[in-house]
Amino acid sequence: MHFLTLTQVNFHYPKLSRMALENINLEIEQKSITAIIGPNGSGKTTLGKVMIGILQATGGKVLLQGEPVSEMSLAQIGRRIGYVFQNPDLQLFCATVAEEIGFGLVNQGWEPARVKEKVDFCLEFFQLAEYRHVFPLLLSQGEKQRVAIASVLVAENEFVILDEPTIGLDAYRKKILAGYLRKIASIGRGMVLISHDMGFVEHLADRVIQLEKGRIVGDSERKGRNGYDT
Amino acid sequence: MTLDPRTKMVIVICLSTLALIYNSAGELLPLLLVTLLLLLLFRIDISSVWVYLKRFLQLMLVVFIIQCIFTRGGEVLLSLGSTALVSSQGLLAGASLVLRIIVIISAALIFTTFSSRDFILGLVQWKIPYELAFMVTIAMRFLPLFRDEFVNVVTAIQLRGVELKQVSWGRKIDLFRSLLFPVVFGALLKAQQLAVAMESRGFRAYPRRTYLRRLDFIWIDYAVMLIFITITLMLIISY
Amino acid sequence: MEAVIVEDLSYRYWPEGPLVLKNMNFRMARGEMLVITGLSGCGKSTLCYCLSGIAGHRRDGVMQGQILLDGKDIQKLRAASLALEVGIVFQDPDSQLFSPSVEDEIAFGPENLCLPPGDIRARVDEVLDLLGISSLIEANPYHLSGGEKHLVALAAVLALDPPLLILDEVMSQLDQQAVQRVADVLKRLKDAGKTIIAVEHRLETVTFADHLMVLERGALARWGPIEPMTADREFLAAQHLID
Ligand SMILES: Nc1ncnc2c1ncn2[C@@H]1O[C@H](COP(=O)(O)OP(=O)(O)OP(=O)(O)O)[C@@H](O)[C@H]1O
Ligand SMILES: Nc1ncnc2c1ncn2[C@@H]1O[C@H](COP(=O)(O)OP(=O)(O)OP(=O)(O)O)[C@@H](O)[C@H]1O
Ligand SMILES: [Mg+2]
Ligand SMILES: [Mg+2]
Numbered sequence: 001m002h003f004l005t006l007t008q009v010n011f012h013y014p015k016l017s018r019m020a021l022e023n024i025n026l027e028i029e030q031k032s033i034t035a036i037i038g039p040n041g042s043g044k045t046t047l048g049k050v051m052i053g054i055l056q057a058t059g060g061k062v063l064l065q066g067e068p069v070s071e072m073s074l075a076q077i078g079r080r081i082g083y084v085f086q087n088p089d090l091q092l093f094c095a096t097v098a099e100e101i102g103f104g105l106v107n108q109g110w111e112p113a114r115v116k117e118k119v120d121f122c123l124e125f126f127q128l129a130e131y132r133h134v135f136p137l138l139l140s141q142g143e144k145q146r147v148a149i150a151s152v153l154v155a156e157n158e159f160v161i162l163d164e165p166t167i168g169l170d171a172y173r174k175k176i177l178a179g180y181l182r183k184i185a186s187i188g189r190g191m192v193l194i195s196h197d198m199g200f201v202e203h204l205a206d207r208v209i210q211l212e213k214g215r216i217v218g219d220s221e222r223k224g225r226n227g228y229d230t
Numbered sequence: 231m232t233l234d235p236r237t238k239m240v241i242v243i244c245l246s247t248l249a250l251i252y253n254s255a256g257e258l259l260p261l262l263l264v265t266l267l268l269l270l271l272f273r274i275d276i277s278s279v280w281v282y283l284k285r286f287l288q289l290m291l292v293v294f295i296i297q298c299i300f301t302r303g304g305e306v307l308l309s310l311g312s313t314a315l316v317s318s319q320g321l322l323a324g325a326s327l328v329l330r331i332i333v334i335i336s337a338a339l340i341f342t343t344f345s346s347r348d349f350i351l352g353l354v355q356w357k358i359p360y361e362l363a364f365m366v367t368i369a370m371r372f373l374p375l376f377r378d379e380f381v382n383v384v385t386a387i388q389l390r391g392v393e394l395k396q397v398s399w400g401r402k403i404d405l406f407r408s409l410l411f412p413v414v415f416g417a418l419l420k421a422q423q424l425a426v427a428m429e430s431r432g433f434r435a436y437p438r439r440t441y442l443r444r445l446d447f448i449w450i451d452y453a454v455m456l457i458f459i460t461i462t463l464m465l466i467i468s469y
Numbered sequence: 470m471e472a473v474i475v476e477d478l479s480y481r482y483w484p485e486g487p488l489v490l491k492n493m494n495f496r497m498a499r500g501e502m503l504v505i506t507g508l509s510g511c512g513k514s515t516l517c518y519c520l521s522g523i524a525g526h527r528r529d530g531v532m533q534g535q536i537l538l539d540g541k542d543i544q545k546l547r548a549a550s551l552a553l554e555v556g557i558v559f560q561d562p563d564s565q566l567f568s569p570s571v572e573d574e575i576a577f578g579p580e581n582l583c584l585p586p587g588d589i590r591a592r593v594d595e596v597l598d599l600l601g602i603s604s605l606i607e608a609n610p611y612h613l614s615g616g617e618k619h620l621v622a623l624a625a626v627l628a629l630d631p632p633l634l635i636l637d638e639v640m641s642q643l644d645q646q647a648v649q650r651v652a653d654v655l656k657r658l659k660d661a662g663k664t665i666i667a668v669e670h671r672l673e674t675v676t677f678a679d680h681l682m683v684l685e686r687g688a689l690a691r692w693g694p695i696e697p698m699t700a701d702r703e704f705l706a707a708q709h710l711i712d
Contacts, residue, residue, distance in 0.1 A: 016612070091386040371567070
């Protein structure tokens with residue numbers, strides 16, 4: 001069974017005259033890195049939100065391992081798929097960076113000692129240790145972005161969707177992120193990368209899906225790049 | 231019919247004033263009919279009234295129950311042992327209060343037929359200082375901003391795997407208490423950023439400013455406004 | 470007279486806070502373009518806030534040193550009159566859009582400058598066309614995609630037509646075509662005599678600039694003509710600015 005299956009998916013925003021997504025048919029495997037690329041306004045973010053049920057498709061079906069996403073709660077989906085928003089401000093809501101990263105773990109009932117261990121690791125890895133006690137919304141844009149990414153990746157979901165994860169990151173932090181993503185992909189956790197940063201995508205993706213004006217105009221598989229999908 | 235936003239504002243004020251003054255269902259019901267008729271005239275989809283009302287449903291239910299219980303008099307309709315719970319008077323009072331809320335919400339829908347820009351233009355052309363006009367619209371904008379902020383946070387929390395509906399009440403209160411400060415602070419920060427953004431684009435650079443568009447207050451506006459104010463005043467005086 | 474003079478600039482976000490900018494000095498002539506780069510968190514945005522006069526007007530911020538724009542000390546200018554000297558596009562597009570439609574958003578600045586309606590109309594149409602977003606004119610800025618929002622924010626500032634433009638990573642969310650378009654617009658503005666300061670991670674998009682500034686933890690690590698510096702791969706790699 002495919003991990004995510006979209007059949008004949010349409011999406012229409014109430015105040016937009018054209019369709020934001022039209023006739024999307026897509027199957028995504030769990031153990032792979034799928035990139036979604038396309039020009040500004042082509043519907044990448046909308047597609048990501050439809051996949052995870054933040055937006056409900058106005059036509060067609062979205063299935064997560066055979067189950068319709070429309071019948072699951074956001075929390076049920078969120079425990080299986082991590083989601084990083086395009087704008088980090090929308091997903092940061094805790095009083096300190098450390099709390100932010102630990103939030104999901106604490107509330108899913110992890111033991112405090114293990115939470116601390118994971119949080120410490122993430123702070124160190126994404127070079128945020130010095131901001132441990134800082135209010136996340138007072139950070140620089142790139143720092144916020146890293147907090148948002150860390151707070152989702154820390155939960156070790158089987159699948160993650162990252163919407164433009166490289167915005168605001170410098171070349172050095174991009175490399176660190178790419179390394180991390182490659183590592184988790186190699187142990188079987190899959191992801192969808194929404195990005196216009198071709199340089200970043202080129203190095204990582206097994207499959208590149210191209211959107212234009214809400215439609216899929218290109219879909220190229222490049223199996224076996226990372227050596228686990230042969 | 232395209233009326234000046236100022237005329238529409240006056241209409242909304244007239245309708246809500248009457249709704250506040252009237253007390254009985256017998257008076258409020260005709261007022262509601264008039265309001266709905268006006269909405270039709272302004273080409274507002276009546277079904278959108280329901281969409282808006284839905285958000286206030288819980289509030290109305292609570293208000294209704296409180297009114298029912300605390301207003302005494304008339305026949306006793308429901309009692310618990312020897313204490314009367316619901317009386318006929320209470321039921322009527324509850325019903326009229328709910329009607330009143332419905333009239334006010336429906337009337338406010340007239341505001342959706344023009345944008346906040348027209349609102350500002352209207353006020354400014356009536357010689358109200360533009361700083362004040364902007365302040366009012368920004369304040370009006372702020373409620374949705376706070377709401378959006380809240381919706382975003384709730385979405386983000388759920389996406390991190392927390393089933394808000396199943397969390398126990400004690401835990402939920404804990405959660406909200408720990409989130410209150412960051413969310414309020416975040417919204418204030420956003421407000422501050424918006425103020426800076428406006429200023430950096432020259433807001434209040436001069437005591438005066440110009441406008442891309444202007445509104446024309448024509449004879450029909452004067453006529454409609456006069457009619458509404460006169461009728462409302464007459465109704466109030468004869469009440 | 471120089472367009473920008475920065476002398477001994479230091480900044481902290483609150484009185485006992487760490488120094489986010491440390492003792493910076495530089496100058497720019499009119500019509501020059503400066504690119505600022507550096508690792509995330511090194512103080513690029515803070516420098517932009519200082520140069521546009523926002524940081525100096527913050528309640529808790531402590532700014533030391535002096536910034537002169539066209540000979541005028543920005544500390545002595547009223548916040549709103551600064552709009553005549555400098556236009557800034559912020560890094561986060563969401564925090565600078567507040568109007569009910571794209572048209573109103575762009576007209577907002579020129580309206581504040583008391584331009585006659587005919588001129589405002591002309592400016593709005595011109596910048597929309599320049600950035601290729603004429604089709605968005607009726608849209609609500611809140612309901613746009615990330616890249617579209619950034620273009621609208623840029624258009625709104627271009628409509629003010631300030632002599633100094635500060636752009637904080639405006640190209641970060643744009644697709645290739647839009648990046649090219651914005652680069653062309655900047656080139657044209659520069660040739661028309663505007664002074665431009667742009668924060669950018671991808672240096673290949675702004676090769677037509679004059680100066681490059683590399684910031685390292687709030688201090689000026691290097692400053693000079695852009696070409697030899699972008700050619701110095703070793704230096705850039707040592708600064709972790711390229712792979
Ligand atoms: N809330 C909304 N209401 C109405 N229209 C919207 C809304 N959000 C997005 N749109 C429109 O839908 C289209 C697709 O938007 P989307 O955010 O999915 O684009 P995107 O591919 O992510 O672009 P970007 O690269 O700029 O982030 C755009 O034309 C946008 O203007
Ligand atoms: N409002 C604020 N209050 C306190 N500290 C802040 C504030 N904004 C930024 N900082 C801190 O100041 C430092 C510099 O931030 P700045 O936003 O200038 O970085 P930047 O170079 O623009 O980074 P990026 O590339 O990530 O945008 C960072 O360490 C940041 O955490
Ligand atoms: Mg997007
Ligand atoms: Mg920055």
